[in-house]
Amino acid sequence: MNNMKFIIxxxxxxxxxxxxxxxxxxxxxxxxxxxxxxxxxxxxxxGCSRTDAGVHAREFCFNVNLKSTIPAEKFxxxxxxxxxxxxxVHSCVNADEHxxxxxxxxxxxxxxxTNNRPERDVFLQGLAYHYPYKLDINLMQKAAEKFVGEHxxxxxxxxxxxxxxSSTIREIYSFDIEKSDDMMIRFIVTxxxxxxNMVRILAGTxxxxxxxxxxxxxxxxxxxxxxxNKAGKTLPPCGLYLNKVNY
Amino acid sequence: MNNMKFIIxxxxxxxxxxxxxxxxxxxxxxxxxxxxxxxxxxxxxxGCSRTDAGVHAREFCFNVNLKSTIPAEKFxxxxxxxxxxxxxVHSCVNADEHxxxxxxxxxxxxxxxTNNRPERDVFLQGLAYHYPYKLDINLMQKAAEKFVGEHxxxxxxxxxxxxxxSSTIREIYSFDIEKSDDMMIRFIVTxxxxxxNMVRILAGTxxxxxxxxxxxxxxxxxxxxxxxNKAGKTLPPCGLYLNKVNY
Numbered sequence: 014m015n016n017m018k019f020i021i022x023x024x025x026x027x028x029x030x031x032x033x034x035x036x037x038x039x040x041x042x043x044x045x046x047x048x049x050x051x052x053x054x055x056x057x058x059x060g061c062s063r064t065d066a067g068v069h070a071r072e073f074c075f076n077v078n079l080k081s082t083i084p085a086e087k088f089x090x091x092x093x094x095x096x097x098x099x100x101x102v103h104s105c106v107n108a109d110e111h112x113x114x115x116x117x118x119x120x121x122x123x124x125x126x127t128n129n130r131p132e133r134d135v136f137l138q139g140l141a142y143h144y145p146y147k148l149d150i151n152l153m154q155k156a157a158e159k160f161v162g163e164h165x166x167x168x169x170x171x172x173x174x175x176x177x178x179s180s181t182i183r184e185i186y187s188f189d190i191e192k193s194d195d196m197m198i199r200f201i202v203t204x205x206x207x208x209x210n211m212v213r214i215l216a217g218t219x220x221x222x223x224x225x226x227x228x229x230x231x232x233x234x235x236x237x238x239x240x241x242n243k244a245g246k247t248l249p250p251c252g253l254y255l256n257k258v259n260y
Numbered sequence: 261m262n263n264m265k266f267i268i269x270x271x272x273x274x275x276x277x278x279x280x281x282x283x284x285x286x287x288x289x290x291x292x293x294x295x296x297x298x299x300x301x302x303x304x305x306x307g308c309s310r311t312d313a314g315v316h317a318r319e320f321c322f323n324v325n326l327k328s329t330i331p332a333e334k335f336x337x338x339x340x341x342x343x344x345x346x347x348x349v350h351s352c353v354n355a356d357e358h359x360x361x362x363x364x365x366x367x368x369x370x371x372x373x374t375n376n377r378p379e380r381d382v383f384l385q386g387l388a389y390h391y392p393y394k395l396d397i398n399l400m401q402k403a404a405e406k407f408v409g410e411h412x413x414x415x416x417x418x419x420x421x422x423x424x425x426s427s428t429i430r431e432i433y434s435f436d437i438e439k440s441d442d443m444m445i446r447f448i449v450t451x452x453x454x455x456x457n458m459v460r461i462l463a464g465t466x467x468x469x470x471x472x473x474x475x476x477x478x479x480x481x482x483x484x485x486x487x488x489n490k491a492g493k494t495l496p497p498c499g500l501y502l503n504k505v506n507y
Binding site for chain 1: 269270271316340345346347348350379380381382383385387
């Protein structure tokens with residue numbers, strides 16, 4: 014058996030997330046089908062992360078053990094020909110037998126993309142969140158600094174998600190907010206791992222700070238108490254991109 | 261009655277073109293429904309152009325006669341709230357009673373957008389044509405010059421389209437091919453008007469020239485004979501944008 018490491022991207026708009034579900038269309042399901050068509054093997058792939066319905070990925074990693082003798086470098090083209098065009102395989106290499114896309118990951122970077130122009134953009138539907146009002150980037154950046162470091166992020170996790178994890182403590186390495194000339198705002202956050210809906214709640218909390226609905230002190234309070242009601246709203250999935258996984 | 265002139269954009273991926281059809285979802289149908297909800301009036305709007313299924317528009321113009329006393333500047337926001345998010349109204353002004361979005365148009369500009377990177381881009385699905393092989397921009401530009409001026413474009417029109425027009429003579433003012441650093445190629449063509457599928461066949465013909473399937477002389481021949489078989493293939497609709505209409 015060969016442990017193969019793949020890098021893919023996907024537009025999640027039409028999928029119920031990465032992880033296989035018995036009745037819904039998922040990224041994992043599409044890839045396992047394509048691998049079956051290509052190699053005849055019925056396999057389970059291990060993704061670096063779950064993703065919610067509608068969430069995208071620019072560099073998503075998975076690994077899989079295959080009997081196939083197809084050379085690694087032939088896999089991207091061969092798999093792409095079997096996959097729908099909203100999933101793309103960029104690379105495949107032979108990995109160490111202990112490599113596990115989920116547990117070997119050192120950090121992940123997510124970007125939350127917001128169209129801050131007054132008018133909606135018909136070509137960004139499903140690809141960005143539209144927020145047409147003024148945002149205070151400096152204030153949001155100041156608030157974002159409060160998330161950097163090791164914290165209990167219980168207040169920034171959808172309640173169903175807490176049952177899935179043994180701890181709600183995570184470390185955030187950096188959190189930057191960038192605004193480009195075309196009025197797109199990027200919330201760029203890198204950390205060890207993220208709880209269910211965490212990035213969408215963090216970005217929503219920063220927008221609440223800009224709107225004056227929450228203060229910097231409220232963020233301290235949310236981190237201290239773990240009370241979901243003290244954090245901001247969950248932004249929609251269409252703006253969220255898993256940008257990179259570091260091993 | 262007030263003759264109102266609207267500028268809209270739309271992502272045509274989910275529509276059977278602009279023009280109303282009894283059973284299919286069209287841009288015109290959506291707008292007439294939204295106007296009905298807003299004003300109670302049952303109206304027919306006049307679009308600057310037909311567009312094929314899957315074709316997009318950045319600046320599409322239509323006009324409509326309304327009894328409504330809603331001020332023109334209030335229409336964009338009010339209509340947007342009634343429209344799906346892949347159609348956006350950008351402006352509305354009171355027009356001269358003789359203004360007709362179709363017949364008053366002096367020229368139109370179309371852009372055919374091609375992703376020339378080796379790999380497909382999952383975020384450009386439905387928004388660009390993917391052509392992964394090398395293209396000779398200089399040679400295509402030289403070929404494109406042959407289309408500039410007044411010509412009989414019968415060879416560059418889908419056969420069903422010929423029955424719809426009294427003449428296949430059109431004038432092209434300019435035809436430029438631009439390649440940007442991110443490997444996107446734009447075929448930018450401006451002219452008095454365009455036949456059915458004409459821009460998609462023109463761009464497909466230029467790609468055939470780059471591939472060596474057609475020569476510069478073949479283009480002269482196609483223009484002279486009007487023979488569709490002497491022109492290139494029709495590129496898919498997803499890459500085509502009506503970019504601007506000039507009055």
